[in-house]
Amino acid sequence: MFNTLLIANRGEIACRVAATAQRLGLRTIAVYSEADANARHVAACDAAIPIGGPEPRNSYLRGPAILEAAKAAGAQAVHPGYGFLSENEAFAQACADAGIVFVGPPASAIAAMGSKSAAKSLMEAAGVPLVPGYHGENQDPDFLQAQADLIGYPVLIKASAGGGGKGMRIVASADAFREALASCKREAAGSFGDDKVLIERYLQKPRHIEIQVFADSHGNCVYLFERDCSVQRRHQKVIEEAPAPGMTPERRRAMGEAAVAAARAVDYVGAGTVEFIAEPDGRFYFMEMNTRLQVEHPVTEMITGHDLVEWQLRVAAGEPLPVRQDDLSFTGHAIEARIYAENPDNGFLPSIGRLDVLRLPPHVAFANGDVRIDGGVREGDAITPYYDPMIAKLIVRGKDREQARARMAQALGELQCVGVQTNIAFLRRLMLDDAFAQADLDTGLIERRHDSLFPLPMPATDTACALAMAALLASQGEKSSEPHQRVAGADPWNALDGWRVSGVYEKTFSLLDRGEAREVVLRRVAEQWSYSSGETVLPLAWQTEATGAGQYLVRIRLGDADERATVIVRGEQVHVYAGGVPTLLEQHDPLMHSVDESSDHGGSLTAPMPGKIISIAVKAGDAVKAGDALLVMEAMKMEHTIQSPKDGTVQEVYFAVGDQVGDGAELLALD
Template identity: 50%
Template sequence: MIRKILIANRGEIACRVIKTARKLGILTVAVYSDADSHALHVSMADEAIHIGGSASKDSYLVADRIINAAKKLNVDAIHPGYGFLSENAAFATACADNNIIFIGPPPAAITAMGSKSAAKQIMASAGVPLVPGYHGDEQAERVLKAAADEMGYPVLLKAAAGGGGKGMRQVWKAEDFSAALAAAKREAIASFGDDVMLVEKYLTQPRHVEFQIFCDSLGNGVYLFERDCSVQRRHQKVIEEAPAPGMGDNLRKTMGEAALKAAQAINYVGAGTVEFLLDRDGSFYFMEMNTRLQVEHPVTEMITGEDLVAWQIQVANGEPLPKLQDDLSYSGHAFEARIYAEDPENDFLPATGKLNLLQPPAENRHVRVDTGVLEGDSVSVYYDPMIAKLVVWDTDRDKALARLRRALRSYHIDGVTTNIEFLYTLASNRAFHEAKLITTFIEKHQDELFVSDRPEPENILPAMALLLLLKQQQVCRLNAGDPASPWAIPSSWRANELHHQQLTLLYAGENFVLTVNRENRYFSPAIVPSWEVRYQNHTWKVSGDVDAHGLYASIDGHKQQFHWSQQEQHFALYNEQGTCRFTHVLPDYGQDNQETGPADFSAPMNGTIVQLMVAVGEPVKKGTALMVMEAMKMEHNITAPKDGRVVEFFFTAGELVDGGAALLEFKADE
């Protein structure tokens, strides 16, 4: 009987396992690296033990340290989560050798599915449908190309030991085969140390449909229906849903039974996922089997009402499955959107930074947030940049999709670039709404998906101005110490002059100069301040209130609520129309004429170098833009503090830089 579990993982999956273990009255042990010493999963567990350095290879991938920690703390079982050692047969064997239950399949099953080539041979013998292709041991180029020529182009080259899109190339015509094969082999060697390749017929408009299967050690097996994971970028899933749209009962039963046949062919035990390519004509083909719990398992839980981690523990205890096939049913529809620290406009490159603001939507029976981070945590360079999984459920697909859009609009993150706006655009796309799903969905619709939906200036400038004015008022009152003090009046008072001031806002790469007049000129704590804001031929009357993260605005009588965040002079406003980011450009009071300390050429935050504006050694005047850096979706000019010249740039255009990194060396004129 399992009474104590060590979770050999981190982040949201570790937190997810801890929640179920707690419900079952099972004690938990977390493991952590240097970088994760204050992580959420560490504080949630009953115990935690340090296992090494920040890099995965120095901690979460060191099997011996995890086994030793489990023995030291007398655990009964290890749950591997997903990733890291979850599909490592040697690790599963080491657990058994040390009388520790591995909450996963037998090592032989992991080994059988660990090689795509071997897996396809097993599936062929078991009668599971396969994409036409070559999965043999002979790897001479002439053999691989002959197979491609025979099945007809396009074909897909795949690393036999691969995953995550590494070592994969599409080949559209015979004359491109050699170059594509060489590139795929190079990538496979670099990623897996193995360049054995498969050649398969490339389906031009397939869907990616996977079945959740479960088997116990007593010979029982079930499938808990399917998930559609077609929407992907770089072969990585973006939004998953269950059940798969358009699946009839007959096709579902046929595919589910094929998935179970695949599991039974390798004497499988535990949770697994059998992935298929589903063609437009209803034909389907085995792609691979993941011998672990999947990242997207929550959508299956939402439609079935089952706790799959609890099922894993029950099966690991040697007990029968909680339900058999005829006992299982599903209801409604669920979506999972993966919230990542990444930049969709820059090829989805991962981002790092501190989560200065982290406000997920409220959880209820329709909305679930699985996460492993808290506000104030940092997204580091060491691990996958997933912040959370946002999961929604409703009685049908249209209602669930509406809930997904609403939840994404309610998810507010600042301090690091995320894919939230992209996910919202994707969830709002007409083709996605109509479930026209294919694995190249994002590439096919990129012109629609990579379009900025930031509010037009005239629709957001008054709210920006109101936020700054209310913040100024707070600062004045705080500094005065007495609300009735004249120094607490932020009215821009001048003798014999109107009470007006100017605000300069940098928004969407453009400076907007606004003129502000305070309407109620005589200050009283009982009077709610109001202002008239002007920009060119636009005039707005604004008033409202602000608290820690809420702006309550009245703009020409239209009452609206926003969330907001701030990093120095950089602000973000969030509401149902989206997120807008702007900078308050402070007035120049002439400090530049004063002697200052050494110029700071360090990156103000994590970002990307957009452009080098001058050549090395080129004479420049004070104030000349030397380099443009993009961070937090805003551009920052790095300028010359004096006349001089750049001695060396330390980065080139397109490179990512960490906050605080030295950007260049500058020599001022004597």
């Protein structure tokens, strides 16, 4: 085994690799960009080396800089994690040429499987069924359009060298093909340095099932069963589980043996994933092979009990696999949820900001318990526009799928994150959704179940308002509704218990509930407190305990109901976490927040997030219709098209291609 490992990645995978390597007695070296100088993965390693600017192309995609760092640190091996250079054959070959072990497959295997088109040709020759489509080298737009017309719409355009949903578009008609093709090519070039695409028939209700394979340099190759990754948004996985619901032993064996055959065909070594798309009737088609460890590998670890990162390191050091196929088995069911800084109610757009509060459910570091967190950020860290907005992965295990689903819903209800928008509440609704509960899965589940997963906003409950009010009182020094024992000789004018000569005390709180003003009133008559909002009047008792700066454990009795919650006060925002359901309220000062209703902001369009302008489709004087693409921004490694909200004429475009813009910046003006 080598003794020094450089980790050429960031985030949760770098933290995970560091923990496993250190457990094996290896010295670990981190690399970091300017944006990651204080990142968690830097702190997790024994030493760290800077490699460039914040954008990936200036740091984590700079193979020569990473190799120089490895040489300077005396590293005998480089672990590429996933993403960035993990499937870059040139980097793998450069490591080999420099005498440094690349913890992954040989460059030849990456080359064979790294191109989706080449991989499909290889599988076609091996007799593995493929989805009808075009996987060739001709990238002429007219030719690709003609191929799409022959296949029949809808079709799927996919980056040949890609993954993670980047460079991928569903095209419903011939009229939309050219624009989608150009967008895919730009995104593919920016993410993978290769703009080649392939075209496939888009299957209407498919499941995404992948097989974990592992091979060593001694000729051994095994499959560690399957994962169902069907639940996706924007062509990116959100929920993964193992084993796949409804999988028969016969089909599992057929898919596993096909995956091993694919790995053997390219003399594969290390961890890899062979991905299939399956139709409801059981037919499955080869999609691609990811020549690296996958984000969702923890669910496989949870059900098999094997540490796949340790396997990677041992196999890279020349050791044989620790088990043979007949030795492998699995127990129970595991589910992984990806916790993202994003807004599900706004097209899952990424959210930028500081993690003011990040409280995780009780968990274990690896696979010895039923709840596990793999994370790459800490409370106080920033989510920047340069990298994927993942906060953490939450993984749970149960004796069966139903228990795992219940544990996931409970754990999601215990997660608290303040400072950025997150998908936590959405994920919990997904766990409780009838279709997911019944394992009625396909890659279109989120769109199909839109009404239940994206319910109409409901007013905050009186319980949530009372909890918020109690926390605001605590922030002002009033911790309880219990009668205060006055200290003899103390100044009565300093008392905070609401005592009045008349025996009546009243305080009004003005709250914003999803933008709507709402008044709640706290009233005390003699020693009895009450809560009122609108026509609702209920007796109230409360008690608070400070658990941190602006953080309170609040217990109330409202009417006949008892409730306990964590309430976090940050500036004007009050975050109430009760019963697994978060509620956001804001303190409202009508004078401070008064708005001139007569002001006219015209037809300006603003940036939904920080990013770079990469394409502008209009100029001043152009007539546009509602829904027309105006410009394209790039942020978090993804493209986001800004469309016209109405018919009109472009008055002015405020930025040029290549400009960086901030969140909320005015992009252009319509009449």
